[in-house]
Amino acid sequence: MVKVKTEEEIDLMREPNRIVRDCLTFVGERIRAGMTTKEVDTLVYDFIKASGAEPSCLGYCGYPASACVSVNEVVVHGIPDERVLEEGDIVSVDLCAYKNGFHGDGARTFCIGEVSEEKQKLVRVTEECFWKGIEGLKAGTPLYDIGYRVQRHAESNGFSVIRAYTGHGIGREMHEDPSVLNYGRKGTGPRLAKNTVICVEPMIAAGTYRVKVLRDGWTAVTLDKKSAAHYENTLVVREDGVEILTL
Ligand code: MF3
Ligand code: CO
Numbered sequence: 020m021v022k023v024k025t026e027e028e029i030d031l032m033r034e035p036n037r038i039v040r041d042c043l044t045f046v047g048e049r050i051r052a053g054m055t056t057k058e059v060d061t062l063v064y065d066f067i068k069a070s071g072a073e074p075s076c077l078g079y080c081g082y083p084a085s086a087c088v089s090v091n092e093v094v095v096h097g098i099p100d101e102r103v104l105e106e107g108d109i110v111s112v113d114l115c116a117y118k119n120g121f122h123g124d125g126a127r128t129f130c131i132g133e134v135s136e137e138k139q140k141l142v143r144v145t146e147e148c149f150w151k152g153i154e155g156l157k158a159g160t161p162l163y164d165i166g167y168r169v170q171r172h173a174e175s176n177g178f179s180v181i182r183a184y185t186g187h188g189i190g191r192e193m194h195e196d197p198s199v200l201n202y203g204r205k206g207t208g209p210r211l212a213k214n215t216v217i218c219v220e221p222m223i224a225a226g227t228y229r230v231k232v233l234r235d236g237w238t239a240v241t242l243d244k245k246s247a248a249h250y251e252n253t254l255v256v257r258e259d260g261v262e263i264l265t266l
Contacts, residue, residue: 021188021196024214028121028190029255032216036123036253036264038070038116043127043265046086050129052106056088059112060099067116075115075122075193082237087113087126089238094222094230094247095184096237106132109142111249115193122193124218125265126251138246141225144176145248148221152201157260158213166203169221173201181222181247183230183239189218189253211256216264220251 024032045066050059063086067074074085082096089097089111090104097111104110113126128142152169170180186199197209201221211217226245233240241247255262 021212021215022190023212024190024216024255026214029214029216031119032121032123032190032253033264035072035116035118035121036125038067038072038118039114039123039125039253040265041070042066042114042116043112043125046112047127047129050104050110050112050131052104052131054104056090056097056099056102056104056110059088059110060084060086063112063114067114070116070118072116072118075117079193085114087111089113089247089249091246092240092244094181094224094239094241095249096239098235098237104131107134107138109134109138109246109248113249113251121191122189123265124189124193124251124253126220126249128248128250137225140176141178141223141246141248144173144178145221145223146250148172148201148223149219149250149252152219152221153254153261156211156256158256158258159210160256161206161210162197162208163200163203164205164208165219166200167205170202173221173223179224179226179228181224181228181230184222186218186220186251189216213256213258215256216253217256218251218253220249222247222249
């Protein structure tokens with residue numbers, strides 16, 4: 020069931036989402052070659068705590084960290100560890116903050132130093148997929164229009180859409196209805212109601228969209244080991260457009 024938010028609830032959601040936004044900016048300014056993914060996680064934990072929020076990911080279904088730090092062929096849910104970031108890597112950082120009784124959620128993919136043209140294009144197109152996905156989005160839009168637009172943009176650039184993970188509603192729970200697929204048929208799906216809060220998060224791969232989860236139960240990697248990128252914002256569906264809470 021989709022829990023449409025009241026204006027008061029949306030106001031309460033602004034703060035955790037601003038913290039997510041600012042934390043992603045903070046990480047983006049510091050992430051560099053030589054840092055371990057665990058050090059990235061520490062930046063995230065400290066930032067969220069210092070903001071008076073809780074890192075929602077920590078302990079979520081047993082997840083052991085505050086951020087998902089996913090390097091190159093890792094699509095999502097990379098567990099921070101001693102892996103050292105190297106020049107040429109692309110790294111997606113996905114994090115959630117809990118404050119005021121609500122969650123905020125966002126992700127960015129960062130380039131470490133000089134990266135290949137194909138990786139640069141993948142990172143750029145993944146962000147563009149977000150913007151294409153929400154083009155024209157407003158109350159009354161059929162839900163699967165988002166996925167249709169994301170998929171069309173990804174595939175027209177020679178990339179593929181990860182199917183195994185999706186965006187989602189968000190609020191008092193980190194994951195609420197509806198699931199927000201990154202592929203789909205135009206004009207289908209339930210119509211989005213005004214004041215629905217969703218996370219739109221294209222996960223786009225350079226090669227196959229097929230993934231497998233490693234034995235740690237979390238880390239999702241592409242089957243062909245080619246890179247994937249991730250870009251996510253939390254937004255409110257409004258009468259006449261969207262209000263993005265993590266920008
Ligand atoms: N932040 C992720 C999302 O976009 C969820 C992370 S799963 C967790 O939905 F276990 F790490 F919390
Ligand atoms: Co999300």
